Amino acid sequence: MHHFCKLALITLLSSLLLSILFNIVLFNNTVQYYKSLNATRLDPLGLNAYPSVTLTYSQPTVVFFGDSRAADWPNPNVPSFNFLNRGIGAQTSSQVYWRLTDDIQPLSPHILILQVGINDLKTIPLFPLQKKEIIANCRQNITKIISQAVTAKTIVILTTIFPVDNAPLERELFWSPEVAQAIIEVNDDLKTLRHDQVIIFDAYAILVKDGLIRPEYAEDLLHLNANGYAALNRGLQPILEQLAVK
Numbered sequence: 460m461h462h463f464c465k466l467a468l469i470t471l472l473s474s475l476l477l478s479i480l481f482n483i484v485l486f487n488n489t490v491q492y493y494k495s496l497n498a499t500r501l502d503p504l505g506l507n508a509y510p511s512v513t514l515t516y517s518q519p520t521v522v523f524f525g526d527s528r529a530a531d532w533p534n535p536n537v538p539s540f541n542f543l544n545r546g547i548g549a550q551t552s553s554q555v556y557w558r559l560t561d562d563i564q565p566l567s568p569h570i571l572i573l574q575v576g577i578n579d580l581k582t583i584p585l586f587p588l589q590k591k592e593i594i595a596n597c598r599q600n601i602t603k604i605i606s607q608a609v610t611a612k613t614i615v616i617l618t619t620i621f622p623v624d625n626a627p628l629e630r631e632l633f634w635s636p637e638v639a640q641a642i643i644e645v646n647d648d649l650k651t652l653r654h655d656q657v658i659i660f661d662a663y664a665i666l667v668k669d670g671l672i673r674p675e676y677a678e679d680l681l682h683l684n685a686n687g688y689a690a691l692n693r694g695l696q697p698i699l700e701q702l703a704v705k
Contacts, residue, residue: 506558518541519541519703520570523544528575530547532572535695543566545566552596571616577623583638587635594641594644623642624677639670673687
C-alpha cells in the first residue's frame with residue numbers, strides 16, 4: 460500500500476511538472492505571437508527593417524528576398540558576387556511584393572533569389588473556405604514580383620517553397636495536411652514560370668522526404684537548420700558560378 464501511494468505521488472508530481480512546462484512553453488509562444496502581431500501593425504510591410512539607401516559595389520549583387528526562410532539563408536561561397544539579404548520573418552507574399560520597390564529597386568541587384576509563400580499557405584487550416592483564394596493570391600504575388608524584377612533586368616532565381624515538418628502538439632489544432640498539399644500545388648505552378656531571366660531552383664526536391672522536411676534538415680515545423688541551408692547552397696553554388704561567367 461505504501462509503495463502504491465509513493466508511485467501515485469510520483470506520477471502526480473510528474474504530471475504536474477509536465478503541465479507546468481507545457482504552460483510555460485505555451486505562454487512564451489503566445490507572448491512571441493502577440494509581439495509579432497503588434498510589430499506588424501506598427502510596420503505592416505516591414506519597411507523599417509532595412510536602411511532605405513542606394514548601395515553600390517564593385518561586384519554584381521545577389522539579394523535573398525522573401526520571408527524568414529530567405530532571411531535565415533547564409534551566403535554561399537561564391538566570391539564573384541556581393542550578397543545582401545532582404546528577408547523578413549512571418550511575411551506573406553503580399554507583404555514581400557509591396558516592399559519590392561523600397562527594399563530591392565534601390566539595390567539594383569544583378570540576381571534576386573526569391574523564397575516566399577509558406578506564410579500564405581500555412582493559413583489554409585485557419586481559413587479553409589478561402590483555400591483557393593489563398594493559393595491563387597500566393598501565385599499571383601510571386602508572378603508580380605518576378606515580372607517587376609525581370610523588367611528591371613534582374614535575373615531571378617525562383618526557389619520552390621520548402622516542405623514543412625510534422626506539426627508540434629501546440630499547433631496541431633491549427634494545422635492540416637492541406638498545407639503540404641498546397642505547397643506541392645504551388646510549386647508545380649512555379650516551375651512553369653521558367654524564363655530566360657528566371658531560373659527555377661527546386662529547393663523542395665533537395666529538402667523533402669516522404670512529403671516532409673528531411674529530419675536532418677529540420678529546425679522546426681517551418682524552418683531549416685544549418686545542415687538544410689548547407690544542402691541548398693551546394694545546389695545553388697554551381698548556378699551562381701555559371702551566372703558569374705556570363
